[in-house]
Amino acid sequence: MKYLIILGDGMADEPIASLGNKTPLQAANTPSIDNIASLGRNGLLDTIPEGFLPGSEIANLSVLGYDLNKVFEGRGSLEAASMGVTIEPGEMAMRCNLICIDNEKIKNHSAGHISNEEAHELILFLQKELGSDTANFFPGVSYRHLFKLKGGKKQLNCTPPHDVPGTPFADVMIQAETPEAQFTADFLNELTLKSQMLLENHPVNLKRAASGKDKANSIWLWSPGYKPEMKTLIDTYHFNSGAVISAVDLIKGIGVYAGLEVIEVEGATGLYDTNYEGKAQAAIEALRTNDFVYLHIEASDEAGHEGNVELKTKTIEYLDYRVVKPIFEEVSKWDEPVTIAILPDHPTPCAYKTHTKSPVPFIIYKPGEKGDEVTVYDEFAAKNGSYGLLKGAEFMNHLIH
Numbered sequence: 001m002k003y004l005i006i007l008g009d010g011m012a013d014e015p016i017a018s019l020g021n022k023t024p025l026q027a028a029n030t031p032s033i034d035n036i037a038s039l040g041r042n043g044l045l046d047t048i049p050e051g052f053l054p055g056s057e058i059a060n061l062s063v064l065g066y067d068l069n070k071v072f073e074g075r076g077s078l079e080a081a082s083m084g085v086t087i088e089p090g091e092m093a094m095r096c097n098l099i100c101i102d103n104e105k106i107k108n109h110s111a112g113h114i115s116n117e118e119a120h121e122l123i124l125f126l127q128k129e130l131g132s133d134t135a136n137f138f139p140g141v142s143y144r145h146l147f148k149l150k151g152g153k154k155q156l157n158c159t160p161p162h163d164v165p166g167t168p169f170a171d172v173m174i175q176a177e178t179p180e181a182q183f184t185a186d187f188l189n190e191l192t193l194k195s196q197m198l199l200e201n202h203p204v205n206l207k208r209a210a211s212g213k214d215k216a217n218s219i220w221l222w223s224p225g226y227k228p229e230m231k232t233l234i235d236t237y238h239f240n241s242g243a244v245i246s247a248v249d250l251i252k253g254i255g256v257y258a259g260l261e262v263i264e265v266e267g268a269t270g271l272y273d274t275n276y277e278g279k280a281q282a283a284i285e286a287l288r289t290n291d292f293v294y295l296h297i298e299a300s301d302e303a304g305h306e307g308n309v310e311l312k313t314k315t316i317e318y319l320d321y322r323v324v325k326p327i328f329e330e331v332s333k334w335d336e337p338v339t340i341a342i343l344p345d346h347p348t349p350c351a352y353k354t355h356t357k358s359p360v361p362f363i364i365y366k367p368g369e370k371g372d373e374v375t376v377y378d379e380f381a382a383k384n385g386s387y388g389l390l391k392g393a394e395f396m397n398h399l400i401h
Contacts, residue, residue, distance in 0.1 A: 001336070001337055001338075001339055001366075002287050002290070002291055002292070002293075002331075002336060002337070002338045002339070003239075003291065003292045003293070003338070003339045003341075003399060003400065004283065004287060004292075004293045004295065004327070004331075004338055004339070004340050004341070005063070005293070005294050005295065005341045005342075005343075005399070006283075006295050006297070006319075006323065006324060006327070006340065006341070006342045006343075007060070007063065007294065007295065007296045007297065007342075007343060007344065007345055008297050008300050008315075008316065008319050008342070008343075008344050009056060009296060009297060009298045009299075009300060009301035009344060009345055009348075010056075010300050010301030010302075010303075010304045010305075010344055010345070010346060010347065010348030010355065011024070011025060011300045011301075011316055011319075011344035011347075011360075012025065012344045012346070012347035012348075012358065012360045012361060012379055013025065013304065013312070013347055013348070013349045013350060013379070014347070014349045014351060014379075016309055016350060016351065018309055019309065019313070023378060023379055023380075024300075024309065024312045024313040024316055024350070025316060025361070025377065025378040025379060026378045026379075026380070027313050028313045028314075028316040028317045028320070029317055029320070030316060030317065030319075030320040030324075030377060031320065031321075032320045032321060032324040032325040032328060033319075033320050033324050033342055033363070033377045034375065034376045034377055035328075036324070036328060036340060036342060036363055036365045036377075037342075037363045037374055037375065037376055037377040037381070038371060038374070038375040038376075039365050039371050040340075040363045040364055040365030040366065040369075040371050040372075041363070041364055041365075041369075041371055041372045041374075041385060041386045041387055042361065042362065042363050042364075042372060042374040042377070042381065042382045042384070042385025042386070042387065043361075043362055043364075043382060043385040043386070043387025043388055043389065043390055044359040044360065044361055044362070044382050044383060044385070044387075044388070044389045044390070045063070045343060045359055045360050045361075045362050045389075045390045045391070045394075045395050046359045046389065046390070046391045046392070047059040047062040047063055047345055047346055047359070047360060047392075048062065048346065048357045049062065049068050049069070049391075049392060051069075052068055052072075053160070053163075053355075054346045054355040054356055054357045055075065055160060055223070055346075055355065056250060056251075056301070056345055056346070056355070057072070057074075057075040057078055057223065057250055057254070058072065059345035059346040059355075060250075060251060060254055060296070060345050061254060062345075062392050063343070063345055063395060063396075064233060064254070064258060064294070064396060065233075065236065065237075065392065065393040065395070065396035065397070066230065066393075067392070067393070071228050071229065071230045072225070072228065073154075073225030073226050073227065073228040074092075074093065074094065074095075074154065074223040074224050074225020074226075075094075075095045075222075075223035075225075075250055076092075076093035076094040076095045076096075076146055076147065076148075076223055076224065076225060077093040077225045077226060077227055077228055077253075078228070078249075078250055078253035078254050078257065079093075079095060079140065079144070079146055079249040079250050079253045080093045080138075080146055080148070080253065081252075081253035081254075081256035081257055082249040082250070082251075082252035082253035082255075082256060082262065083138060083140060083146060083249055083253075085138050085146060085148065087148070087226065087227040088150075088227075089227075090150060090151060091148055091149065091150050091151075091152070091226070091227075092148070092149050092150075092151075092152030092153070092154055092184075092224050092225065092226060093146060093147070093148050093224070093225060093226075093227075094146075094147045094148075094149070094152075094158075094188075094221045094222060094223060094224045094225075095144065095145075095146070095147075095221070095222055095223045096123075096137060096145040096146055096147040096219050096220070096221055097109055097110070097111075097143050097144065097145070097161050097219065097220040097222070098110075098111045098114055098119055098122060098123070098143045098145065098216040098218075098219060098220075099111055099143070099161050099216070099217075099218050099219070099220045100112060100214035100215055100216065100217060100218075101169055101196065101217055101218045102214075104168050104169065104170065105166055105167060105168050105169065106161055106164055106165055106166065106167055106168075106169050106172075106220075107165065107166075107214060108165055108214060109143070109160075109161035109162035109165065109220070109305065110142065110143040110162075110302075110305075111143050111214055111215065111216030111217075112208070112213050112214030112216075113142060113143065113271060113302075114142055114143055114208075114214075114216050115142070116141060116142060118204045118208070118216070119139065119140075119141075119142060119143060119145070119216065120139040121204055122199060122202060122204055122205075122216055123137050123138070123139040123140075123145050124137075124139060125198070125202065126195060126198065126199075126219065129194075129198055130191060130194060130195065130198070133150075134149060134150040134151065135147070135148075135149050135150075135187075135191070136148050136149075140249050141247070141248065141249055141270065142269075142270065143216070144248065144249060144250075145219075146249075147219075147221055149184070149187075149188075152184045152224065153176075153178070153180055153181035153183075153184045154181070154224040154225055154226065155176065155177040155178040155180065155181040156174050156175070156176060156177060156181055156184065156185055156188075156224050157174065157175040157176075157177055158174050158221065158222035158223060158224060159172040159222065160222055160223070161220045161222070162305050162353075162354055162355075163354045163355075165353055165354075169218070173189045173192065174188050174189050174192075174221065174222075188221050191219070191221070192218060192219055192220065192221065195218055195219040196217060196218045199215070199216060199217045199218060199219075200215070200217045204216070205217055228257060230257040230258065232257075232258055232259025233258045233259055233260065233292065234259040235259070237292070237396065237400050239290075239291040239292045240290075240291050241261070241289070241290045241291055241292075242258070242259065242260040242261065242290050242291060242292035242293065242294070243255075243260055243261040243262075243263050243286040243290045243292070243293050243294070244258070244260040244261070244262055244263070244293075244294045244296070245263045245265060245268075245279055245282050245283055245286065245293065245294070245295045245296065246268070246294075246295075246296035246298070247265075247268035247269055247270035247274055247296075247298055248270050248296070248298055251294075251296045255294065260292075260294065261286075261290070263282050263286055265278045265279050265282045266278060270298040270299070270302065271298070271299055271302055272299045272302070272303060272311055272314065272315050272318070274297070274298070274299055276297070276318055276319070276322035276323050277322055277326070279295060279297065279323060280322065280323045280326045280327050281326075283295045283323075283327055284326075284327055284330050284331070287331065287338060295323070297315075297319055297323065299315040299318070299319075300312055300315045300316055300319070300344070300348070301348045303315050303350075304347075304348030304349060304350055304353065305348060305353050305354065306353070307350045307351070307353045308350065309350045312350055324342065327340075328340065332367075337366070337367040337368065338367070339364065339365065339366045339367070339399060340363075340364075340365045341362060341363060341364045341365070341395075341399055342362065342363045342377065343360055343361065343362035343363070343395075344360045344361075345360070346358075346360060347360065347379075358379075359389060360379075361377060361378060361379050361381070361382030361385075362382065362387075362390075362395065363377060363382075364387070364398060364399055372384075372385055372386035373386075
């Protein structure tokens with residue numbers, strides 16, 4: 001048996017008036033996903049353990065069966081693994097967003113989805129101006145970058161920027177949770193203020209402003225941690241091999257620590273214009289030689305953060321006919337059966353433009369096994385599924401066994 005998880009980041013939502021009080025999952029035309037729901041078994045999965053915020057790093061680690069209390073060391077350290085940046089003993093890693101601030105408020109968490117080329121120029125500029133023997137910036141993808149600090153203390157209260165659009169940035173800057181972390185908090189906040197002075201009139205931003213685009217006029221540092229200690233999925237579930245396919249460093253970094261091969265797909269952007277067909281084909285090819293494949297599609301989450309109902313619905317339909325349909329048609333022909341699971345990591349409701357903790361709907365389809373009575377895939381139909389409500393590692397245990 002082979003295993004495939006297709007994860008539509010942030011797909012789950014809440015009823016929306018403009019959709020006739022349906023969720024995007026209910027409103028979207030998804031015949032392929034609905035077919036798999038009718039063939040398989042369904043349920044709800046609680047992906048956010050008590051005491052954790054509903055970030056993608058938490059939810060994806062939870063989907064993969066990890067105990068967050070034992071392994072979680074922040075988003076930055078996970079993304080560092082994907083970027084090939086080593087976290088040494090005594091070093092702290094953090095996610096470094098490029099964000100847009102307008103009238104002293106956080107306008108968005110992504111600097112208007114700045115391009116890789118523009119972002120790299122800005123991050124390298126900040127490294128030159130603000131980098132040192134102890135503090136360093138590393139360019140990533142679009143607005144998502146990495147910051148590393150020697151001697152940093154992780155006992156910090158940091159606010160994810162995608163949680164607070166429209167909030168005065170000064171109200172949500174870093175706070176120390178212990179006296180020992182106060183120096184770290186002060187240093188990081190000073191770095192943020194310095195970045196604003198340096199970035200505001202940088203040629204990249206002047207050009208963006210002239211063309212009507214949001215400026216990337218501040219960094220935002222959050223999710224601190226040290227190097228995590230994680231047992232690989234290969235060892236935990238006795239796979240011979242596994243692979244991860246994603247456009248974002250966070251998921252690829254989780255894959256590195258989980259012992260999965262990272263497969264790059266040309267044209268994978270993390271947005272609605274990502275290379276869906278390329279990702280589907282990459283998953284098919286990876287399944288030929290691996291026992292386990294984790295296919296992550298980011299687009300619905302970004303649409304949710306934008307509050308764009310029409311776009312979010314469209315990204316779900318893209319996932320259905322450009323990813324799920326070709327994969328299911330192909331693997332159904334194989335002699336070796338492929339178990340397929342479909343789910344989001346967390347909801348990203350368009351009304352809130354941020355993640356929530358609500359349980360997410362999931363399907364597990366095992367060829368040859370009888371399905372339940374659910375015939376469509378959405379947040380409400382899944383409540384009637386035979387799995388009921390699962391938590392954390394229960395999902396992987398049901399998937400594999």
